Amino acid sequence: MFEYMGKELFSRFGLRVPKGGMVSNPDQAAQQAEEIGFPVVIKSQVLSGKRGKAGGIKFADNPEQVRIAARDIMGMSIQGHFVEKLLVEEKLNIDKELYLAITIDLATKTPVIIASAHGGMDIEEVAEEFIFTEIIDVELGMQSFIASDIVRRLGVRLNTPIGKELVRVIMTLYKIFKDVDAELVEINPLVISGEKIIAADSKVTIDDAALYRQKNLPRAENRTAAEKTAHDLGLSFVELDGDIGVMANGAGITMGTLDTISYYGGKPANFLDAGGGTGEEGTAKAIELILSRNPKTIVINIFGGITRCDDVARALAKVKETVGIPVPVVIRLVGTNQEAGRAILKEAGIEAYDFMQDAIKKAVELAQ
The missing domain is CATH 3.30.470.20 (ATP-grasp fold, B domain)
Structure with a gap:
């Protein structure tokens, strides 16, 4: 929840919160401040901490200061979250x-x-x-x-x-x-x-x-458009700020892939856990999601158990043929039906690696 939502919840249960209200522009902020009485605090409403150090919290003693502070905060980015709402509250005397x-x-x-x-x-x-x-x-x-x-x-x-x-x-x-x-x-x-x-x-x-x-609770969605698409597909996908696209089959192996990319000096563009048992269609959609991040290269790390290596290979070959993959793809492919999967990839011009470290080291070199 945004801060103002949490405080509304607290108030409903009888906890004391500061007098204030949520606004969405500088004029509303000034009006809210006059209703509360000065001095006031203007607080950015984002699903992130460190707002004060980022300049997302300001104090004001009159309506003009409120408008200036609101204009400064509105639209700023705090740890990748854009400010679209403000909370204007009374300034507390703190013991x-x-x-x-x-x-x-x-x-x-x-x-x-x-x-x-x-x-x-x-x-x-x-x-x-x-x-x-x-x-x-x-x-x-x-x-x-x-x-x-x-x-x-x-x-x-x-x-x-x-x-x-x-x-x-x-x-x-x-x-x-x-x-x-x-x-x-x-x-x-x-x-x-x-x-x-x-x-x-x-x-x-x-x-x-x-x-x-909990249908009556207010809620705030913190996913990007790509993350919402992945959620609807049943995939775990988080956008990051690097340039190496990542797909793996399991949360642990995905985290291991991200850590190994960082170890070799690269920066992952995303976290994508395709999960165990993701079929050909799901894998194809996962690759398309990665491409939406415009990576310099893609590393796919599959240790096939429930996930069949030939399904992954067919999906990758299909995306390459129909959609096109404009960047290099490096894949580590071992496990269930790995020989069939590697044969499909070889026909598509993609080499498969035995070891995660070798594949990731190559992906980092290509990205650089």
């Missing part, structure tokens, strides 16, 4: 910034609370000893004694209004996490302002597999 998040611990397969008394812009740089975690038993759930222990570890006294409110915030955040099938709910910073605790930011990610039962 202390905390960090609070709940996500899934992959080792224990249970929810885990991550908290720190050192929240804010540079949370990634906070020393590990100042960040603590608490595994939550899904059958027990979030209990007040667990939340109280977290508050104590944050250095906040429990017998104060702030301590009691912080217990409520932690328990509410867990309820949000559970009720909306979240993979992550994060507040950074969670601001102590006088006797109020305010979620000054929000990051919420919902489990894709649960969207069928």
Whole structure:
């Protein structure tokens, strides 16, 4: 979710958020600011962190400053994401910034609370000893004694209004996490302002597999046009900023291919996991997706188990004949029906390699 969506969700569950609203142009931003009262903060709405350091967050004390800040932020690119929406909010008086998040611990397969008394812009740089975690038993759930222990570890006294409110915030955040099938709910910073605790930011990610039962939640799509096409085809595809097109059959082997390209000095143009069992038609569409990135060369890394090498070879030969492949293709092809597949490729003028390293080294040389 965009930040403003996450805050609307927080507010619905009773968490305090700053006064503000989403806008899409400088005039709306100025109007929103006047309704809130000055000073205000203008925040870019992109599905990315590091907005402040990128210049995507600005402060303003009057309508003209708001318009100037909004014009500066609108249309800028933050880590490849273009700003099309802004959140205009009241500027908070901050006594202390905390960090609070709940996500899934992959080792224990249970929810885990991550908290720190050192929240804010540079949370990634906070020393590990100042960040603590608490595994939550899904059958027990979030209990007040667990939340109280977290508050104590944050250095906040429990017998104060702030301590009691912080217990409520932690328990509410867990309820949000559970009720909306979240993979992550994060507040950074969670601001102590006088006797109020305010979620000054929000990051919420919902489990894709649960969207069928979360139809009333707002959502933001973060895929490019090519990534949406791949998703519809059942392929895992992510655009990257390199010039070597990549296709492999499995997430692990694809990541290994990307790492090996980087090891030999190349830059991958994409991540494409064609998966096990992708047939001739799916493979052909995968290659067409790679070509849409205009790579200098393409490396295909197939270790055939469920995926048949002759299917991959036929698809590659078909694309070369019908669509045309204007760049060199380097393929490592071993596994099920590899001899038949290599014969098809040889007829199409494409050499197959036995080892991934040899194929990738050649692809990097061609790209350079």
